[in-house]
Amino acid sequence: MLDHMTHLFRLQVIVAEGSLRKASEKLNVTQPALSRSVAHLETHYGKPLLERHARGVKPTPYGERILNVVQRMNRYWAIAQQELDTEWQDANVRLRIGAGPTWQSGALTRILLELQEVFPNVLIEFCAIRDGNVISDLANGRLDVAFGGAFADAATNQNLIIQFLTGIELQIVARESHPAFGRIALGGELPEDIALDYPWVTYSELEILKDTATYALAERLGRPPQIRMTCDRIASTVALVQQSNCLTVLPDLAVSQALSPALVPLPIKLKSATLPLGMLFRKELAEWPPVKFLTQRCVETFDNTN
Structure with missing residues (x-):
């Protein structure tokens, strides 16, 4: 052997x-x-x-x-060698985490800081996942853990574990001091046509979110809003809405992370399916202490927020 x-x-x-x-x-x-x-x-x-x-x-x-299998073996051997070494706690080890745009909005920040505090010698490499490459990146060791959407293409892969964490819903949002909030009726409702009085920013990075938002808006408002700008990064979309009178549609998980000024949902509920979100990692890493801690803290955190 x-x-x-x-x-x-x-x-x-x-x-x-x-x-x-x-x-x-x-x-x-x-x-x-x-x-x-x-x-x-x-x-x-x-x-x-x-x-x-x-x-x-x-x-x-x-x-x-x-070679893909060999790369994964190399990655696992590097991790195992540090665990077997009596001085492994004093050695630096990398934990490669890939995340989709919703997760990059800040939803994982506190958990990653806790992880670094418990495992100070773990170097966390936090990067954007490459669309269509997540499964292969995990399989060959370029990634250890991925946070993203439903991962339907991973369901039949026996070497990977899918941990469901939460679901996201799309919301029409504006900055907290937006003039639209002054037009809310006494019953707490906002007539749909008021949302058409303001310019809109479209978040376009993920086709599934863009298409779902477009359909939901047309269904709810009766006609498409006036789009002034499209943006393919969630952080830039948030910044544009925070600094203008523009409205947009964003996942609720990203909205909750936006501060100074905060983004607030308008009382116009969209009819859209909840998109499941979770984490994906290789089975051989399930008992590796940093990954085990990361999984437990994510489950605890999002169980409390659902």
């Missing part, structure tokens, strides 16, 4: 360096030895793993599949 792992890690270096010669220099292993490693793997799997070209080598499609 250890010999097989050695061959796999050699393959990873060969592909990373682009040639057997460069990999030989980096690993201090002879080129014939590297060639034998590749031959061993190709015999074992029964498929070619490398394609030779004028400038070196590149992986075949099956070779890419093997």
